[in-house]
Amino acid sequence: MLIGSQKKIPSSEITPRRVWEDRRHFLAYSSAGLLGLASSVFWGASPPGTRGAKIPGLLKGQFSSGESPTPYEDVTRYNNFVEFGADKRDPALRAGSLRTRPWTLRVEGECDKPGDIGIEDILSGFAQEERIYRLRCVEAWAMVIPWVGFPLGDLLKRFGPTAKAKYVAFETLQDSEQMPGQRRASLRWPYVEGLRIDEAMHPITLIATGLYGEELPNQSGAPLRLVVPWKYGFKSIKSIVGIRFTQNQPATTWNRLQPEEYGFYANVNPDVEHPRWSQRYHRMIGEGWLSRKRKTELFNGYADEVGSLYSGMDLKRFY
Numbered sequence: 001m002l003i004g005s006q007k008k009i010p011s012s013e014i015t016p017r018r019v020w021e022d023r024r025h026f027l028a029y030s031s032a033g034l035l036g037l038a039s040s041v042f043w044g045a046s047p048p049g050t051r052g053a054k055i056p057g058l059l060k061g062q063f064s065s066g067e068s069p070t071p072y073e074d075v076t077r078y079n080n081f082v083e084f085g086a087d088k089r090d091p092a093l094r095a096g097s098l099r100t101r102p103w104t105l106r107v108e109g110e111c112d113k114p115g116d117i118g119i120e121d122i123l124s125g126f127a128q129e130e131r132i133y134r135l136r137c138v139e140a141w142a143m144v145i146p147w148v149g150f151p152l153g154d155l156l157k158r159f160g161p162t163a164k165a166k167y168v169a170f171e172t173l174q175d176s177e178q179m180p181g182q183r184r185a186s187l188r189w190p191y192v193e194g195l196r197i198d199e200a201m202h203p204i205t206l207i208a209t210g211l212y213g214e215e216l217p218n219q220s221g222a223p224l225r226l227v228v229p230w231k232y233g234f235k236s237i238k239s240i241v242g243i244r245f246t247q248n249q250p251a252t253t254w255n256r257l258q259p260e261e262y263g264f265y266a267n268v269n270p271d272v273e274h275p276r277w278s279q280r281y282h283r284m285i286g287e288g289w290l291s292r293k294r295k296t297e298l299f300n301g302y303a304d305e306v307g308s309l310y311s312g313m314d315l316k317r318f319y
């Protein structure tokens with residue numbers, strides 16, 4: 001997300017001075033040819049952070065992409081997590097202030113058994129599997145990430161959604177002490193996202209608890225983060241504390257801010273252009289600025305699996 005180029009809020013307004021200065025420093029690197037596309041060589045310049053604990057007994061999940069994963073350093077140092085700043089380097093540098101234990105997820109709304117569930121119960125209650133998915137961002141870059149997690153639908157079923165549950169709304173933690181970026185009105189807090197119930201129940205849709213066989217680093221959305229690989233990256237809301245079954249389509253953060261650029265569905269679709277850049281091609285993070293561009297596939301390559309969810313819908317209208 002190019003927060004800095006939004007018409008409504010200039011970067012100087014939304015970004016604390018120190019972050020802004022960091023960004024100017026970063027842009028100097030960019031003009032030297034990197035242009036914001038990370039390479040492991042570049043990130044290698046700073047010391048690696050502490051890595052999460054290994055997750056034992058991982059199963060091999062279905063639906064994995066056959067591609068080689070993007071290097072760990074790139075996946076965990078080039079992030080969007082505005083709660084920790086507007087620059088893509090900020091989350092790795094600043095997300096240490098987030099406390100992920102204890103952590104409670106509240107599930108409510110149109111369901112028979114609303115309630116709270118603690119992170120330990122989630123981790124012990126659902127078999128963790130590894131699934132390699134491509135994360136395709138609306139800014140026309142992508143990464144391939146070996147996620148660890150379990151199908152969101154398995155979690156949702158426990159709460160007994162009723163026939164009125166047509167959508168699922170998600171909410172990130174709101175705590176400006178742990179998430180200093182929330183002291184600025186760069187976005188409306190907390191970060192919120194949503195899916196239609198059939199999208200949420202689809203076996204591809206994952207709640208990620210780790211990556212690279214290890215616990216999720218804070219900057220990647222610890223301890224619970226949504227991953228919907230056929231949708232643009234902004235749908236994958238991080239550090240989730242709330243899930244609500246709703247009858248009506250819920251509000252989503254980026255759509256609320258710039259509806260003409262970010263739709264509710266946000267399905268990866270090369271035929272639906274973003275107003276400021278093409279979605280036909282993308283580059284892979286970690287391969288360098290001069291690497292060849294890849295063709296973007298409808299639904300990020302999952303058309304066979306998820307295409308039927310949208311049959312009869314005008315995808316140009318419901319973008």
Ligand code: MTE
Nearest residue numbers: 079080081082172191220233234236237238
């Ligand atoms: N979730 C929260 N809570 N806050 C955010 O700023 N950014 C989104 C999404 N989830 C974001 C978020 C965007 S714009 C993208 S592209 C992905 O997270 C980036 O995920 P990554 O940093 O793991 O690559």
